Amino acid sequence: MADRTYSFSTRIRNVDGGAINDILKASADPSIISLAGGNPASELFPGRELAEIASDLLTNQPALTLQYSVAQGYAPLREAVLKMIAERDDIIPRGDDIIITSGSQQGMDFAAKCLLNEGDKVLVENPSFLGALGCFMGYGAQLVGVDMESDGISVEGLQKALEENDGVKLLYTIPNFQNPTGITMSTEKRREVYRLCAEHGVLIIEDNPYGELTFTGEKKPSLKSMDTEGIVIYCGSFSKILAPGIRVGYIVAPAQIVKHMAEAKQANDTHSPMITQLMVYEYLKRHDIGENIQRMRNLYRRKCKLMTDEADAFFPTSVTHTNPGGGLFVWCDMGGDYDTIQVYNECIRHKVAFVPGAPFMADPSKRCSAFRLNYSTMPDEKITAGMRTLGSALKQIMG
Amino acid sequence: MADRTYSFSTRIRNVDGGAINDILKASADPSIISLAGGNPASELFPGRELAEIASDLLTNQPALTLQYSVAQGYAPLREAVLKMIAERDDIIPRGDDIIITSGSQQGMDFAAKCLLNEGDKVLVENPSFLGALGCFMGYGAQLVGVDMESDGISVEGLQKALEENDGVKLLYTIPNFQNPTGITMSTEKRREVYRLCAEHGVLIIEDNPYGELTFTGEKKPSLKSMDTEGIVIYCGSFSKILAPGIRVGYIVAPAQIVKHMAEAKQANDTHSPMITQLMVYEYLKRHDIGENIQRMRNLYRRKCKLMTDEADAFFPTSVTHTNPGGGLFVWCDMGGDYDTIQVYNECIRHKVAFVPGAPFMADPSKRCSAFRLNYSTMPDEKITAGMRTLGSALKQIMG
Incomplete structure (x- = not known):
């Protein structure tokens, strides 16, 4: 019975969450430092x-x-x-x-x-x-x-x-x-x-x-x-x-x-x-939701700075990153012909996860030199440790 | 701007909730005795x-x-x-x-x-x-x-x-x-x-x-x-x-x-x-959800009997009804060439609502001699009053 094949609609056959789901699943493992998700900081939930x-x-x-x-x-x-x-x-x-x-x-x-x-x-x-x-x-x-x-x-x-x-x-x-x-x-x-x-x-x-x-x-x-x-x-x-x-x-x-x-x-x-x-x-x-929002702004501003400071200190200088004025994400780019899947594979061996850039693209089949980092989910010490592991992996691959 | 026309997908243009939505909206009016809905009895919510x-x-x-x-x-x-x-x-x-x-x-x-x-x-x-x-x-x-x-x-x-x-x-x-x-x-x-x-x-x-x-x-x-x-x-x-x-x-x-x-x-x-x-x-x-379910069974059994008893007493004898062994609904049929929209229009003038049968049909454009009644939502005295109004309307139309 498990071998029966079903005829699915064409619209749903277009959807392939495969690669990214595997990454997000991997990063749900509590032993992994995950810079992959996009979860808001749960310590601020009222x-x-x-x-x-x-x-x-x-x-x-x-x-x-x-x-x-x-x-x-x-x-x-x-x-x-x-x-x-x-x-x-x-x-x-x-x-x-x-x-x-x-x-x-x-x-x-x-x-x-x-x-x-x-x-x-x-x-x-x-x-x-x-x-x-x-x-x-x-x-x-x-x-x-x-x-x-x-x-x-x-x-x-x-x-x-x-x-x-x-x-x-x-x-x-x-x-x-x-x-x-x-x-x-x-x-x-x-x-x-x-x-x-x-x-x-x-x-x-x-x-x-x-x-x-x-x-x-x-x-x-x-x-x-x-x-x-x-x-x-x-x-x-x-x-x-x-x-x-x-x-x-x-x-x-x-x-x-x-x-x-x-x-x-x-x-x-x-x-x-x-x-x-x-x-x-x-x-x-x-309640005043504005107070809640202000607490989030303060926390994320500090965590974002921590992350970008670590990137400046530990990433190869040719790797660029955005400097967000808000939100939850930093986007980094190795430039050139690099494929960040390679960096991901190296990092996950050291129990650090992030999201390689390709799935965010209109054409996800092309190789992509960029990747996404999240700073809202992990505690500070894990952001620091994760960024250093990531820095080492980038250096290793970029030579 | 309100006059702008938008090009909607063909799939959503197939959907027309119009008639039935009007009926359900009308029956949300608290002055109406509604036998139209399908709400479980809220007095039993834990x-x-x-x-x-x-x-x-x-x-x-x-x-x-x-x-x-x-x-x-x-x-x-x-x-x-x-x-x-x-x-x-x-x-x-x-x-x-x-x-x-x-x-x-x-x-x-x-x-x-x-x-x-x-x-x-x-x-x-x-x-x-x-x-x-x-x-x-x-x-x-x-x-x-x-x-x-x-x-x-x-x-x-x-x-x-x-x-x-x-x-x-x-x-x-x-x-x-x-x-x-x-x-x-x-x-x-x-x-x-x-x-x-x-x-x-x-x-x-x-x-x-x-x-x-x-x-x-x-x-x-x-x-x-x-x-x-x-x-x-x-x-x-x-x-x-x-x-x-x-x-x-x-x-x-x-x-x-x-x-x-x-x-x-x-x-x-x-x-x-x-x-x-x-x-x-x-x-x-x-908790034991079974106890909750037993309370619902008892209540709905009683209300269903009340409703079908009233139908037997006040509907024209040629109007048939189902005798449900459970659930929330009774289905009645005037038979012949009658259209229950007519009965609905008569009842709503007397502030009693139910759902005419046509929208439940695969082809809702055909006239339909049947209608649906719900017994789980209204208190007993409103079921009684509603059924008598409905009985009068049926007698009036069936002559």
Whole structure:
């Protein structure tokens, strides 16, 4: 029976999480120093406050907390989120609506389901977030990579991609502290990117999980705040500012798109759990989430500096790295013809893991000289030890 | 901007939740007596016990409860569920694996995503569960209805559908206390249905949300327990035996299928929230869920009898109804050329709602003389009042 072959859909056969899953699985081994993941620091989760809230809800409002609800999400939470992002990102709904999703990842998946036909093209920053690439490919989209520069996506590259490709439906971008590079798009580029997409009738998915994790407090205008044309699908999340395990995110997008996304959500999980939505809602009401965010900024700023200082001290000088102004990741590049899989194989022998760059690329089959490091998960001494092991491996391979 | 037209995917354009959503929305109005929904009785939710569990988890294991986890679900919960269904439904994994999903609805959606190409055919009981029909259509499947009889799906109809249709990929069935009819498939039919599907290489989605809600304690063998060929995808849920708002379900299916479903889940919501998975796990560990289920059986048995007694007393004698042995629904039929939309329109003027039969059909555009009633949600006096209003409307229309 185990040998029976099943005929799977073409869309799911496009998806291959193989290599990266093996890496993430390896790095779940507690004896490994993992600079591979993207987990927020669990020591900052407000467990005690959420315990009190959950207990209150289940004791005093069991029917609300445990009964079926609506696909679009708990209405008071929707309002609270709209208020929050109006203040934070200048996002004033103009013909927009909001849906609560189980993480912003789920919002992207439903947007993709509603918008993409097989063979449609999606422009992605090259490199970009793996989870998003997998989600677009899961609906049969073709990815077209546009190179990243130190101040965000290449505008020339974007223009060229828009001109040279038929059937471009979407641009997917993470303007703030991008995953995997840590790069932030400049304000000028944001205006240019918006203008070009509007001109070509291409929708923009603006994914902003890390925007609040700024080290300096500086913020650049969201693409959604410029959205006079109704082309931006804005994705936000509580994963990086409260806790990821509760899976609460949201999408603000033109009402017609949200309507179809709510149908997709109805068919998928009916609605996000009430307990998690209510926990977020009550947390926002009872506590100052800004204080929590400030603690994260302080911690990640310090850990990021620790990591980049170690890179400066122990990596070969020809290996470059980004200097993120926020977020969770540093992107390093050996340059030349190197393949970071080699470095990975050497490091994992010494029980240090990171993610080689290839899977983040629109074409993951090409060899890649870059790799991603995460500084939010490991304690300081493991970051130090891991960076030194990595430095030795790089030196050994680069001669 | 609100007038902009967006180009949606063909798959989502197939989905039209319009009519039924209007009915369910109308019945959310608290001044309406709603026999339309399918909500379990919220007075039986174990709020106090779950409050204690949630508080414990968030206080003592905040990292486990709030951090990212794996797509396939919390491993100890997977084991506990396998143990539970081995005892309950004789389901012994043979080349099978399990995935925790956000309700079994989500499991169906991922199964459909992994298995169905546009134009593939899915056989469905006629009538069947709306949420499942919507989910298959959301991946471009064509539905082929097979009539229901008083002891389950018509075996002759199934055989004919298998012989006359090319590209049949799946049969979707709810063998126990079916939604919307309340009908249970006989043991002989289960064996015949399994044999026919195995012979034609057609996979079976066996959806079993109501199996535990038996009024007599009698149980029939699950299709999965007969699955020597590895063709059954078994869907279970805690929605009807614990609480639906937590959204915890599971799928037991051949490991190759579960593997692809886990990829689909990774791309959709990464994983189900840890707090809800852990709440179910701890509830199963600390309490006897059987006691909870027994309370539900007692309540629903009584309410079902109340409803069918009222039907016998106040409906025209030519209106038939099923006599469910469990579950949440009664199915009534006016017979002849009647259209229950007419009855609905009359009842809603008197603030009583139910669901007309057409949307449950593989072809919802045909007029339908049947309708669905729910007895689990409303208090007794509202069931009584609602049934009398409905009886008057039926008499008025049938003359």
